[in-house]
Amino acid sequence: MAQYTLYCAPNTYAMCAHAVLEEVGADYTIHWVELFTDTPDPAFLAASPHCRTPALLGPDGTVFETGAVALYIAERHPGAGLVIPPDAPRRGTFLQWIHYLASTLQPDVIIQYHPEFYHSGPELQDALKDASMQRLSRVFATLEAALSEGPFFFGANPTVPDFILGTQTLWDVIFPGGDISRYPNITRHREALCQRSSVVNMLAQHHAETALRSGSNA
Numbered sequence: 150m151a152q153y154t155l156y157c158a159p160n161t162y163a164m165c166a167h168a169v170l171e172e173v174g175a176d177y178t179i180h181w182v183e184l185f186t187d188t189p190d191p192a193f194l195a196a197s198p199h200c201r202t203p204a205l206l207g208p209d210g211t212v213f214e215t216g217a218v219a220l221y222i223a224e225r226h227p228g229a230g231l232v233i234p235p236d237a238p239r240r241g242t243f244l245q246w247i248h249y250l251a252s253t254l255q256p257d258v259i260i261q262y263h264p265e266f267y268h269s270g271p272e273l274q275d276a277l278k279d280a281s282m283q284r285l286s287r288v289f290a291t292l293e294a295a296l297s298e299g300p301f302f303f304g305a306n307p308t309v310p311d312f313i314l315g316t317q318t319l320w321d322v323i324f325p326g327g328d329i330s331r332y333p334n335i336t337r338h339r340e341a342l343c344q345r346s347s348v349v350n351m352l353a354q355h356h357a358e359t360a361l362r363s364g365s366n367a
């Protein structure tokens with residue numbers, strides 16, 4: 150049995166944990182699941198109380214939430230260099246970006262995809278998305294400034310928050326006008342992350358699973 154099982158749906162937040170597993174060279178298996186179903190996979194439900202991906206089954210039990218899963222894996226594989234250690238001067242900034250991406254960026258990203266979680270009427274949903282996009286534009290301005298030296302948060306090598314950000318910026322619809330190019334540093338960040346073999350391998354698996362689900366071989 151592999152050391153880790155990642156409960157995963159294609160092209161979701163699970164891409165972050167999946168890329169981190171690849172990056173650290175972990176022994177893992179992917180357990181593909183269905184979302185938004187009345188009959189969730191029991192093992193997935195046991196690992197993720199809201200049936201959201203990602204969730205991880207590791208040697209110590211289960212972990213859910215993107216940031217927690219990514220940090221947990223990264224800390225168990227320190228040789229991969231994805232963690233700013235507790236005694237390092239930049240530790241506070243490292244924790245800051247992990248939590249900012251989870252609690253400031255993510256809620257507005259989810260509204261762009263699922264305004265129906267919050268309002269049933271199409272007009273209110275559109276208004277909510279517009280207001281949320283205003284908030285996103287301020288978040289992206291903050292991230293653009295944070296990545297000014299780049300390409301990653303802490304220079305030439307990626308750490309955990311880079312995977313949390315870079316697997317969300319794959320979704321063009323989260324940017325004002327659907328256009329990431331308004332943000333050159335975020336664009337450079339996405340390009341740098343997508344050149345890593347970990348992300349290439351992860352994306353290939355997600356594309357294959359998407360094709361399988363749509364009945365295509367493309």
Ligand SMILES: N[C@@H](CCC(=O)N[C@@H](CS)C(=O)NCC(=O)O)C(=O)O
Nearest residue numbers: 161162184185200201202203214215
């Ligand atoms: N805060 C959670 C959010 C995860 C999340 O919302 N994942 C989506 C896929 S991108 C999901 O599983 N949605 C199913 C649902 O909301 O029922 C995390 O970062 O892990």
